Amino acid sequence: MRAIRYSTPPPPGRKSNCLRPTRSTPRRPAILPRNCQNCSILGTPPFCTLSQKALRDFDSIGICRHREPHAVLFHEGLPADHLLIICSGRVKVTASSSNGRLFLLRVAGPGDILGLAALHERTVHRVSAETLAPSTIKSIPRADFVRFMGSHNDVGRIAALSIAREYTSALLSARRLALHTSAAGKLASTLLDWARTDDGRDLPTPANLPISFLMQLNQEELGSMAGLSRETVSRLLTRFRREGLVDQSDDRMTLNNPGRLEARYR
Amino acid sequence: MRAIRYSTPPPPGRKSNCLRPTRSTPRRPAILPRNCQNCSILGTPPFCTLSQKALRDFDSIGICRHREPHAVLFHEGLPADHLLIICSGRVKVTASSSNGRLFLLRVAGPGDILGLAALHERTVHRVSAETLAPSTIKSIPRADFVRFMGSHNDVGRIAALSIAREYTSALLSARRLALHTSAAGKLASTLLDWARTDDGRDLPTPANLPISFLMQLNQEELGSMAGLSRETVSRLLTRFRREGLVDQSDDRMTLNNPGRLEARYR
C-alpha cells in the first residue's frame, strides 16, 4: 500500500521566519454556489434528508468553498463558531498532545458534519480537521445555525443523530484502545471498525465475506489511529498479508475474512 | 483509598446451574411517584432545564424506580428500547470484550441520561450500565420519548446537548488512551479529566489549586478506566502520593497540584 498523496506540497510548517504576511500565503478560497436540493448525496442520513422546504432555507445559510488537500479547517482549542458540512472529499479528524503525539480519530466523508458537539456544548473544538483530498466544504456560522434549528422542528433531532454518530466513532476508538492489549489486536480492530462503518453504513456486518474500503492513510497515520508506531504497523501488515487475512492494492484495503481476523487477534 | 462497597452482595454470576427461575431472582423494583417540577437537581443542564409546561408532560411519561447497587440497567448488545435518566445515585458505564476484559467509560451521576445515542441511531446499546450506589432511575420507552420530542421544540436540542456530553467523555477517553504512552501519563490524565468534569461542570480549569472528587472505584476499576492493570495502578498511586501530587482519604481523591501532575506525566 502506498497512500495517495495529492500533489499539493505538505503544509509550510515553520520554515519561514518572515513575519510579514507573504504573497505565498494561501488566499481565501472562492465562494461556490451551492444547491442542496439538487445534490448527489441527497438522502444520506444527516442533514441531506431534510424536507424540501427546510433544504431551501438550508441553501440560504452558510457558504460553500473548495479546499485543497492539507488545508486546516479548524484547530483544537479554538472556539467553535462555525459548523462544517463535507459536501465532497475526505477530512481527517485528529487530536494532538503537547509533546507532539498525534491521534487520528477518524476520516470523515461526504455528508459528515464537523463541529456539532463543540457547537452545542459552547466550548472550544476538542479536535482538529484537515482535508486529505480536494474537498468541498459548507461552513455555517453558529448563530445562523441556531436560528435555523429554532425554525425547523426536525433539525434538532437530526443534529442529535449526527452527534450520536460522532459519539459512536469516538466510543469505538476508546473501546479498542482500552480493550486490546496486543498491537495486533489494536490494528485488527481498527481495520475492522473502519471497514464496517465505511463500507455500507451500519449494515449488519456480513459474515465471513471480504470487505474492502478506501485506505487513504499511510502507515504512520494508520498507526496514530490505532495507537501504534509506524514500524509496528508495517510489521503487522506484512504478517496479516502473509496469513492471507488482508490484501492491499493501490489505495484499497481488503479484509479477506473479517471473522477470522477478529477471532485470531481479539 | 478503599472504595465504598455497598452491602448488597456482588452479582450472582454463573454459580447456580439451576435452570428454573428461582425465588432469589431480584424482583422488579417498585414504581416510585416522580415529580420533576419539584426536584433537587432542577436546573442541571440537560432535561432538567425544560420549561414548566414541558416538565409537566415529562412527568407523565416513563416510570421511576429505585435500584440497589450492582443492578444492571442495560447490557451492551441489547436493543435500546428505553431511555434512562439518573435522578439520584451513581452508575458506571462499561464496555467489555469477548476475552473478558473490561473498559470503564465513565461514572454517570444525577441528571445524566443514558442510552440517548443508541436510541437515536436505532441500534443496540454499545455499552452496559450498572449502579454503583443506591439510585433512582427514570425509564422512558423509546416511542414515548420520540413523541415527546416531536411535541416540544426544545427537546431535540437538549437531547443533542446531552449526546454531545457523552461524546466529549468518550473522546477524552480515546484521546488519553492513544496519546499517552506511559502508564503514569494514562493514570494522571484519567484523574485529571475526571476531576475537571466531575468537580465543577466545565468550569474553566482552575490553575494550580487542588481539586478533589468522589472516588467510588477501587483500583481495579480505576485501572479498567485508564487501560492499566490493577498492580500498576497501585504502584503509581503510591508514587503520586510520595511525590505529594495526590492525597486519598476515605473515598475522596485530591489532586494537590493538577498543573504539576499534568506537566510531569504528560
Place this chain on the structure above:
DNA sequence: CGTGATGTTGAGCAGCATCAATTTCGGTGG
C-alpha cells in the same frame, strides 16, 4: 478470629517503541 475483598510489593519476561540501515516506489527533469 476467620473470611473475603482490596491493596502492596517483588521478580521475571514478552512485547513494543526506538534507533538505524536499507529498499521500494512515484514523480520529475534531463
Place this chain on the structure above:
DNA sequence: CCACCGAAATTGATGCTGCTCAACATCACG
C-alpha cells in the same frame, strides 16, 4: 528512457516498560 530525489515502507537489533504471576499485608465485617 534513464538518473535522481524524497517519501514511504521494510527489516533488524536493542532496551525499557508494564503485564503477569505470586506472596503477603491490611481492612471491613460478621
